[in-house]
Amino acid sequence: MSKLDELIEEFCPDGVSYKPLWEVTIWDKKFNAVDKYKQPKTINYPYLLASELFSLEKEDGDVFLLSTGEQTGWTTEELAGDNLCEGEVVAIPWGGTPNVKYYNGKFVTADNRIATSIDTALLCNKFLYYWMQNNIDTIASFYRGSGIKHPNMKKVLDMEIPIPPLPVQHEIVRILDNFTELTTELTTELTAELTARQKQYEYYRDKLLTFGKNTIVNWMKIGEFAECYTGATPKTQTREYWDNGTIPWMSSGEVNLGQVYDTEKKITKAGYDNCSTKMVPANTVVVALAGQGKTRGMVAITRIPLCTNQSLCSIVPNEQINSNYLYYYLKTQYQNLRFISSGDGTRGGLNLKMIRNYSVPVPPLEEQERIVAILDRFDALCNDLTSGLPAEIEARKKQYEYYRDKLLSFKEMKS
Numbered sequence: 001m002s003k004l005d006e007l008i009e010e011f012c013p014d015g016v017s018y019k020p021l022w023e024v025t026i027w028d029k030k031f032n033a034v035d036k037y038k039q040p041k042t043i044n045y046p047y048l049l050a051s052e053l054f055s056l057e058k059e060d061g062d063v064f065l066l067s068t069g070e071q072t073g074w075t076t077e078e079l080a081g082d083n084l085c086e087g088e089v090v091a092i093p094w095g096g097t098p099n100v101k102y103y104n105g106k107f108v109t110a111d112n113r114i115a116t117s118i119d120t121a122l123l124c125n126k127f128l129y130y131w132m133q134n135n136i137d138t139i140a141s142f143y144r145g146s147g148i149k150h151p152n153m154k155k156v157l158d159m160e161i162p163i164p165p166l167p168v169q170h171e172i173v174r175i176l177d178n179f180t181e182l183t184t185e186l187t188t189e190l191t192a193e194l195t196a197r198q199k200q201y202e203y204y205r206d207k208l209l210t211f212g213k214n215t216i217v218n219w220m221k222i223g224e225f226a227e228c229y230t231g232a233t234p235k236t237q238t239r240e241y242w243d244n245g246t247i248p249w250m251s252s253g254e255v256n257l258g259q260v261y262d263t264e265k266k267i268t269k270a271g272y273d274n275c276s277t278k279m280v281p282a283n284t285v286v287v288a289l290a291g292q293g294k295t296r297g298m299v300a301i302t303r304i305p306l307c308t309n310q311s312l313c314s315i316v317p318n319e320q321i322n323s324n325y326l327y328y329y330l331k332t333q334y335q336n337l338r339f340i341s342s343g344d345g346t347r348g349g350l351n352l353k354m355i356r357n358y359s360v361p362v363p364p365l366e367e368q369e370r371i372v373a374i375l376d377r378f379d380a381l382c383n384d385l386t387s388g389l390p391a392e393i394e395a396r397k398k399q400y401e402y403y404r405d406k407l408l409s410f411k412e413m414k415s
Contacts, residue, residue: 004171004407011165015413021115022157024123028114031153038157043116045085045109053110056080064107068093075108083108088125090115090132092156095148098140102129113153123161127169130176131161134401134408162410172407179403183396190392194382201378208371209329209361217363223356226317226326229278230289230352231308234271241271247279248306252291255300255312258331260286263306277307278314283323285315285330287337290349297337297350301327313355325368328375329360 022038028045030036048056053065054073061074063084077084088104091112101112102125117123132139142156143149164172211217222228231250234241245266254260280286284302288295290311301323308314317323330337337358341350363371 004168004175007168007171008164011168012410012413015411016162016164016168017413018160018162020157021159021161024118024161024163025115025128025157026118027153027157028112031157033152033154034157043087043114045114046083047109047111048083050110053108056083056108062106064103064105066091066101066103066107066109066112068096068110068112069099077106080106080108085109087116088120090125090129092132092139092151095145095150098136098143098151100129100133100136100139102126113151113156121166123163124166124169124173126173126177128161130173130404131408134404135159162408162412164410175407176404179400183393183400186396187393197382201375201382204378205328205375206332208374209332211361211363216367217361219359220320220362221356222315222358222360225320225362226315228313228315228352228356230310230313231280232275232277233309234267234275238271238274241268241274242266244268245271247272248304250286250302250306250308250312252288252295252309252311255286255288255291255295255298258300259303260300260306261303267307272307279305279307280314280316281305285317285323285327287313287315287330287350287355289313289341289351289355296341297334299327299330299334311349313350313352315355320362320365322365322368322372324372324376326360328372333358 020038022034026041026043027039029042030039050067050069053067054071056075056079057065057073058075058079061076061079063075063077063080065073065075066089067073084106085108086106089102089107091101091103091109091114092098094111094113104125115128117125117128138159139151139156142152144152233249236242242265245268247267247269248263249265249267250260250263251265254263280302282302282304286300286302286308288298288311290296291298315326317326337350340354340358362368
């Protein structure tokens with residue numbers, strides 16, 4: 001029998017009582033739809049907009065920035081000023097994606113709805129956090145709105161939480177804290193391993209694709225050995241161009257996949273004929289001419305015949321160039337391609353003339369194939385790690401959620 005089983009047997013063998021959240025927690029404000037008797041008091045915290053919150057960020061700070069999203073950070077008491085808060089709290093965002101955060105200490109908050117236990121001799125705040133985290137799907141169902149969604153706090157406060165004796169709560173918190181720490185350590189280790197392999201791969205790729213004076217290699221403009229053209233996009237409002245489409249259509253957002261084996265969207269024959277685009281063969285190298293953020297200059301290679309949008313340049317080489325060699329080489333040219341592109345904004349970009357005039361080293365075909373064989377092996381290894389990392393983390397997450405749910409499920413005491 002585990003220590004937790006022993007504690008349950010000792011303190012609550014017949015089950016535990018369940019209480020509505022409003023009865024055991026204090027929140028940061030009175031909510032309009034909640035009856036006044038359910039909120040006899042509040043604890044007010046000054047809150048900031050996200051942009052204001054992170055304008056306070058300081059690397060060596062010791063005051064936590066309690067954001068509404070994934071980003072977190074630290075500041076100092078001096079920078080926090082009148083916005084400095086302190087306490088042991090559990091928070092959910094007032095708007096946006098539902099999540100649950102816990103913090104104990106000094107903090108500055110964004111627009112969160114913040115709760116704390118009325119009596120920590122009855123309800124441990126960390127237990128409250130884990131219970132709310134375990135019920136995040138239910139809490140998320142209470143978020144409503146056509147734009148930014150906000151929670152229906154009446155429904156949140158009416159949720160019933162089990163209140164096992166404090167020794168049982170503390171043991172559950174200890175178990176879940178340990179599990180969280182182990183999962184975090186595993187994620188860190190796997191991510192470090194993946195990063196190291198990727199750096200090793202990039203090092204050897206760059207070495208293989210850097211040619212010295214004594215290497216037999218011709219420098220050729222892409223336009224000398226390849227046909228280059230852009231695609232097009234059928235009118236999105238014309239449903240006959242898209243509904244039940246079977247022709248793969250590649251968007252700029254898919255160039256970051258590297259190797260494209262399928263596309264998210266497909267167009268119909270009518271859409272294909274209407275926009276007069278071209279089908280590009282499998283093993284065509286594709287360069288993003290424009291796109292949001294870091295897309296411009298990224299390179300992919302098609303593994304199926306497909307058509308593309310107008311922001312992608314398809315490079316179809318002749319027999320002088322191994323397509324995979326060209327793909328690997330142009331991947332090393334990301335910064336150079338961005339450097340020569342026009343404009344600094346997200347829509348400024350490359351054009352076909354720039355791509356056709358871009359010079360690449362062309363060693364003998366046998367040497368190209370040797371380089372490709374080596375890089376294919378490295379690429380496969382990195383892909384195995386990349387696919388294995390999320391799978392391993394997801395498995396641990398599922399395992400954690402399973403045990404958390406088990407630990408936080410109690411038989412209700414009969415009245």
